[in-house]
Amino acid sequence: MSTAAKIVIVGxxxxxxxxxxxxKSKGLSVAQVISRTAEHAELLAQTxxxxxxxxxxxxxxxxxxxxLAVRDDAIADVAGQLAPxxxxxxxxxxxxxxxxxxxxxxxxRFGVFYPLQSFSFERSPVWxxxxxxxxxxxxxxxxxxxxxxxxxxxLVYRVNDEQRSALHVAAVFANNFSNHCFSIAxxxxxxxxxxxxxxxxxxxxxxxxxxxxxxARMQTGPAIRGDADTIRRHLALLQDHPDWKGLYKNxxxxxxxxxxx
Amino acid sequence: MSTAAKIVIVGxxxxxxxxxxxxKSKGLSVAQVISRTAEHAELLAQTxxxxxxxxxxxxxxxxxxxxLAVRDDAIADVAGQLAPxxxxxxxxxxxxxxxxxxxxxxxxRFGVFYPLQSFSFERSPVWxxxxxxxxxxxxxxxxxxxxxxxxxxxLVYRVNDEQRSALHVAAVFANNFSNHCFSIAxxxxxxxxxxxxxxxxxxxxxxxxxxxxxxARMQTGPAIRGDADTIRRHLALLQDHPDWKGLYKNxxxxxxxxxxx
Numbered sequence: 001m002s003t004a005a006k007i008v009i010v011g012x013x014x015x016x017x018x019x020x021x022x023x024k025s026k027g028l029s030v031a032q033v034i035s036r037t038a039e040h041a042e043l044l045a046q047t048x049x050x051x052x053x054x055x056x057x058x059x060x061x062x063x064x065x066x067x068l069a070v071r072d073d074a075i076a077d078v079a080g081q082l083a084p085x086x087x088x089x090x091x092x093x094x095x096x097x098x099x100x101x102x103x104x105x106x107x108x109r110f111g112v113f114y115p116l117q118s119f120s121f122e123r124s125p126v127w128x129x130x131x132x133x134x135x136x137x138x139x140x141x142x143x144x145x146x147x148x149x150x151x152x153x154x155l156v157y158r159v160n161d162e163q164r165s166a167l168h169v170a171a172v173f174a175n176n177f178s179n180h181c182f183s184i185a186x187x188x189x190x191x192x193x194x195x196x197x198x199x200x201x202x203x204x205x206x207x208x209x210x211x212x213x214x215x216a217r218m219q220t221g222p223a224i225r226g227d228a229d230t231i232r233r234h235l236a237l238l239q240d241h242p243d244w245k246g247l248y249k250n251x252x253x254x255x256x257x258x259x260x261x
Numbered sequence: 262m263s264t265a266a267k268i269v270i271v272g273x274x275x276x277x278x279x280x281x282x283x284x285k286s287k288g289l290s291v292a293q294v295i296s297r298t299a300e301h302a303e304l305l306a307q308t309x310x311x312x313x314x315x316x317x318x319x320x321x322x323x324x325x326x327x328x329l330a331v332r333d334d335a336i337a338d339v340a341g342q343l344a345p346x347x348x349x350x351x352x353x354x355x356x357x358x359x360x361x362x363x364x365x366x367x368x369x370r371f372g373v374f375y376p377l378q379s380f381s382f383e384r385s386p387v388w389x390x391x392x393x394x395x396x397x398x399x400x401x402x403x404x405x406x407x408x409x410x411x412x413x414x415x416l417v418y419r420v421n422d423e424q425r426s427a428l429h430v431a432a433v434f435a436n437n438f439s440n441h442c443f444s445i446a447x448x449x450x451x452x453x454x455x456x457x458x459x460x461x462x463x464x465x466x467x468x469x470x471x472x473x474x475x476x477a478r479m480q481t482g483p484a485i486r487g488d489a490d491t492i493r494r495h496l497a498l499l500q501d502h503p504d505w506k507g508l509y510k511n512x513x514x515x516x517x518x519x520x521x522x
Contacts, residue, residue, distance in 0.1 A: 025474070036321075048286055072483075073490055097491045116459060118466050118481050123473075129462040166453040167460075169495045169509075170446035175459045175467045176482030177512045180437035183476040184515075185431035192427040198377060198418065199428075200472055201390040205379055206436045206453045207468045215444040219378050221437030222333075222358070229334055230358045234430045243515050248430075250511055251438045253267065254445075254504050 001090070001144040003151055005064035008089070009048075010031045010078060012040035014119040015094050016069035020048050020187025022127060022152045032060050034082075059085040065144070067113060068093040068103075079106040090141050092134075096168035099161040100135055113145055114164060115153070118175055127152055133159035133167065184244050223252035223259060231261050262351070264412055266325035268434040269293045269350070270309075271339060273301035276355050281309050283388060283413045293321050295343075319347040326405070327353040328374060329430035330365075351402050353395075357429035357447040360422040361396055372397025374406055375425060376414070379436055386463040388413060394420035394428065445505050484513035484520060492522050 007028060009020050030048050038054040045052030051060070059066075059082060066086060070078050070094045079091070083106035090196035091103055092113040100186060103110035107247050108221040114133040117125060132149035136142045142158060149156040159167060182203065186196040209218040222230040231252055240247035253259055268289060270281050273296040285291050299315040300322040301467035306313030312321070320327075320343060327347060331339050333356045340352070344367035345448040352364055364371035378386060393410035396419060397403045403419060410417040420428060421460045443464065447457045467475035470479040483491040492513055514520055 001355065005461070008442050017385060070487075073488055091303065097494065099277070117463055117486055118470070120479075120481075123470070125464075126462070131459045131462065133459075151522055155462075159455070163453045163455055165494070165498055166449050167455060169498050170449040170460060171463055171514075172482055172495065172509070173442045173449070173505075174275075174446035174486060175463050176480065176516065177508075178442040178464070179467050179471055179480055180512055180516050181434045181439040181442065181474050182471045183480065185435035186476055188427050188431040188434070190425045194420070194424055194428060196392075196475075198392045201387070201392065202378055202432055202436050203468060204390075205384075205441050207464060207495075209379070209381070209384070210440055210443045210464065214457075215447055218381075218382075219437065219440055219444065221433055223437060225332075227332075233426075234433065237430050243518075244434075247438075247511055247515055248433070250508055252440055254508055255437065255441050257504075 001064055001140065003028060003147055005029065005144070006031045006060065006062060007109060008034060008060055008066045009044070009069060010034045010082065011069035012044045013036065013069065013071070013119055015115070016067075017044060017047075017121070018119050018125050019067065019069060019094070019115070019152075020044060022125070023148075024048050026151050028109065028148070029064065034059065049206040056081045056087050059096070061085075061087055063087070063089045063146075065089060066091045072098050076102050079103055081136055088146065090136065092136070092145065096171060097135070099165070101138075101161060108182060109136070109138060109141055111141055111145060112159075112161075112164065114159070116167070116171065128154040131157055133157050133164055135160055135164070144255070188223040188244075219255060221255075223255035226256060226259060228259065228261050231259070235261070262325055262401065264289060264408055266405070267292045267321065267323060268291065269295060269321055269327045270305070270322040270330060271295045271327060271343065272330035273298065273305045274330065274332070275382055277328075278382070279307060279380050279386050280328065280330060280355070280376070280413075284409075285309050287412050289386070289412065292324065295320065300499070317342045322346075323350055323431065324348070324350045324353060326350060326409075327352045333359050334474060337363050340364050343369060351397065353397070353406065356395070357432060359423055360426070362397075362422060370397070370402055372402055372406060373420075373425065374410070374455050375421075376421070377432065389415040391417055392416040394418050394425055394509065396421055396425070413504070445508070449505075473516075480516060482516075484516035487517060487520060489520065489522050497522070498514070 032051040033045040041052040090109045090110045091107040134145035293312040294306040302313040354369040361373045364372045395406040
């Protein structure tokens, strides 16, 4: 299968938009957008100057690659709806947290095309820095997905289901949970009329260190140095926020299991 | 008090080194280093080309500003040892987590000179981006500390004890705890022979978003979107790490208190 393959994008959310526009800008043939919401399908199809539908039965019969860019919990359902109308196309989802095998009951050729980044409408992806984690049953399909990823990006990895599951959990820690820590910090400052900008340099330094060396080796703070007095004082300060207080205690004990607080 | 003030640095750790070198490089008069460990005091004093001692009684009697750059849990002890030999100097500690008032029993003029950054020997501080949080009992001393901070840095804030306590707890979340999340992510990948570099772009994007807008508004992931299936799958994957599993659950529930998992 060449990069002249006819591509169908299913979904019209953030990933569908960003991938669709990028594929088109690199001269790849995005032929159709399918979304259950007609207006969403039409809007994206206008941008990509291609066919659109909200009716599964109108799936292009000569599609080569069907890219399911839908919510994780909709993948199996959408695959089931689409399956009766798909011919021999390669079908991949874009999910880090869903096994490729979820597509097996529905399609002969299936795989995963997972761009490991947090996409938002407000920000332009830096494609050269996004790791594309691809996998498929057949080697030819793996080669095809790698070729596509190299065309629209730079970093390409073959990652199997087991590895991708671990990667997805790890991404939740590295992104969602670290962001929640930033968010708690912001609210704590807000309560004392302090600007969150006070912490920006510290956050930048935290990241710079974690990228430069192993974050485990870079750990600082009261927990790692066993400073129980400071920890107790902090827990007392958090008494009006039992939720954050619990997190503070658990995170501290996870950093230093020898702590007695 | 002018910036020609005679400065004594107590301590010879990371903060003492970085502040000492910076003060000297800006032409300020670092006159003495005191540390309980003679070799440490001598080494820093050599670098700063000044007097040193490990004997409290040798504190320079004409010191104008005594900068206590010692561990949080040593501040009160060191202050007590030093007090009998100090004349009318302004004494400040550098701690985010310790009230300025801890110095009150020992000194007539006291305050705080807290550079809000995580210092390490391996990395050069970017002084222009470090917020200096200063406070003192007397307005003249506040002005002096602000002047010093403006001389060696750029961002200066007057922050009272209550605010600084909140700031310190917030810094623990924004730095120590987010770094621990990075660290867990690294270990999860390591177990599956995946390089941590796979997550670097996601981490950079997480920070960029949190600096651009409120991190609370930027929250993504299974918890905030209430994707209980993914969360349950992740918890099952973490079954060999009860500690991380507990953190995953608590952090998810903190992000989205309406979750039923």
